[in-house]
Amino acid sequence: MPTPTSEPRGRVAKREAITRAARAVFGREGFTAARIETIAAEAQVSTRTIYNHFAGKEELFTAVVQHSSTHVADILAELMRRQLGPVNDPDGAEKALLALADEWNTPRAEFTDHFALVRRMQAEAAQLPETLLRAWHEAGPRRTRQELARHLTRLNELGVLTVSDPELAAEHFLVLTVGVYSECGHDGVTTVSAESRHRVLAAGVRAFLYGYLPRSAPAREDQAAREHDRRYR
Template identity: 45%
Template structure:
């Protein structure tokens, strides 16, 4: 077996799937708490209940581990957001009551999902790290999640615009604008939407949608 961190190390070993899942689960938690720079392989190994050698049997480096964690968890979140977008805006009846459709989408979008808590903790770390965060890892995250979901939302808005239900000169910008408006938790403390009750989440989603429609409903 090759030494930890060496290219060409052996990854296939008995118990690989279970150990890999434990490592990724622990990594999401530790990276979410400490950030990429602050997390150590030793901490992740302790959280996962494995040795550091076991981690290096599966991943070349902390960077590869982080990229895998971010990509896999981001794809899970993107799958969820794409599904909810298509559920509310992708059907043949979508837009018959546009405000109601958008509010239902916004409510689903902002409602906290416990299974994604560690993922969004990591995203928060990425967002606040600025230039200190490796650019290629930030790009990995954006391509796996935000940009993919934005394309789906933009496509739905394009179809609504073709039907004359929205006035959207730039569908990509409109998709970004929608997400910013419905997820705005400014002034609500570090817990953000996680600390809000259902009525508050509904009010935030509704206010965001109405602000969006004010700018994007056809004039005339």
């Protein structure tokens, strides 16, 4: 006989198995082609069990997208806190931003299903409800950009950077670094060597700092470039 506390735990475990399987299936097949029967087989539950948790495929897809996006955003927020939180001077900013870009673009097997899902969503955007796309954007990309903007605001207040529009500055940083490897950086595999990735990201960070370092400190950009060339020549 199940105890009052074992039933909820079992229900939570089944829901997690369903969302995990759904993320993988939706990432492989897309929303339109994916079938509830396929998800049930992968989760090792019955289709009835899925319908006990979710009203249908669209509700399941929405839950998977929001949960997966939130999980990735949580990890990236912690990465930003760890790398940018201690920064309080321009020299430290260059080093921390490069470390942030490097780690952000290091392949993570745990992100494979999520970014496969994102690519499928982008391919099927015209067929997906606008509310779903907006929910994904709010839970993932926008939240991540706002978190980076928050750190850049702090660096502006310290005089480390000159940032008049933190969200625009965050977008510039992401385009110059994360955007370079958006297709291969989170798939769990990549053909780009760590040294090549570091070289490209260092150039992106220098370009960002050229626009956002206080104008009284241009020499730091040249110093950072010389140090990079010395280490990776």
